[in-house]
Amino acid sequence: MAEIIRLHYPILKNKKPVRQVVAMGFFDGVHRGHQAVIERAKSEADKLGVPLAVLTYDPYPAVVFRALEKPLRYLTPLAQKKILLTKLGVDKIYVMQFTSELAKVEPQQFVDDVLMCLNPILVVGGFDHLYGGNSSTADMMHLPFYAQQRFDVIVVPEFDDNHKKIGSSAIRRALDIGDMNQVNQQLGRIYQTTGLVVHGEARGRKLGFPTINIKTPELEWLPGIGIYAVKVKVGDDWYEGMASIGRNITFGDERPVTVEINILDFQREIYGENVTVTWYTYLRGEVKFSTVSDLIVQLNSDEYQTRQYFDTVN
Incomplete structure (x- = not known):
């Protein structure tokens, strides 16, 4: 597993x-564009016979520059990012605390005071x-200077998918509308979240579709x-399984958003367990049903679609 080394500016010499x-x-998502950067770096490190390190940041730099319109969340929190980067052959992950002081650093000073502390043979x-900061020349084109x-210095060109730019922002937008096909295509893997199984209202059991209720970490998207x-x-x-992200609007308005999963052919109680969820495909939107009977009919249809879907992908 890659070693994580935390840095704070100024770095002690x-x-x-x-x-x-x-x-x-920043590598949030470690999507296919990020993978192209890491794979090129790994190839060069192997040729040179030296380790491969990643320099990344925490928190997301926007925290320093502006007020956030939405809660701070990540496609890949640091623990997951570490796992993904390790699989790509990274030996060390330098996590630089992104602060107001670092945001003011001019590009030449960033290279002298940060990059040179990492003793790079190639960046x-x-x-x-x-x-570094907001300088208009703090880009890869100026780094050789x-x-x-x-x-x-090696600059990896834009990586696109059928003329669509692959990027973390596009993935977040696709997630927000449930377009898991685009999300998973751009990531090059199935999107994943984690959570803790907690008690819910036990309504699913009464409907014949018992669910586990997932408390998702606040930083996960x-x-x-x-x-x-x-x-x-x-x-x-x-x-x-089939998962519902929603407010259970059939049973009332203005309810909190919950994550509930009916695991197919599964009867165990698993309260207190940490679980991982991979999000394969969107089935439908949330619907307010006029009767509980109508909801049960729809849940049976959802189960059929879920089983049919996995029969085709497994």
Whole structure:
């Protein structure tokens, strides 16, 4: 597993690490564009026979520059980002605390005071990566000038999918409308969240569709309101299910958003368990039914669609 090393500006001038390739980026989502950057950096590190490090940031830089319109959430919180980067061959993850002080650092100072502390032999970044403060020249095109021949620079060009730019912002927008096909296509994997199984209202059991209620960490980005075909990891095993993100509007207005999952062919009580949910496809939107009987008919239809979906993808 990659080692996480936390940094705060100004960085204490301790002993430098061994020479290494450094890939720079926020990498929220570790989507296919990010993967192209990391894979290029890994290839170069292997050629040079040196470790591969990533320089990333926490929290999201927008926190420093403006008031947030929505709660701060991530496609890949740091723990998941660590797992994904490790799978791509990263040896060290430098997590730089993004503060007001760091945001004021000019690009040359950033290179001198931050990058050089990492002892890079080569720095790799995506075409649109910015570093340091708000300077108009704090981009990858100008990095060779600031490097002053102390390290090499590789800029990875834009990675698109059928002429659609792959990017974290596009993935977030797709998540908000439940477009899991686009989300998963751009990520190159099935989108994943985590959570704790807690007590709910036990209404699903009375309807013949018992559900587990998931308390999702506040920093994780959930898909939009709707019904989804999912898989749930309980312990070491994966189970198919149908998930509802919504307000249960059939039973009242202005209810809080909850995450409930009916795990197919599963009868165990698992309160207090930490679970992982992979979001495969959107089935339908949330509907306010006039009768409970109509809701049960729809739930039977949802179960049929879910089973049919997994029969085709498994």
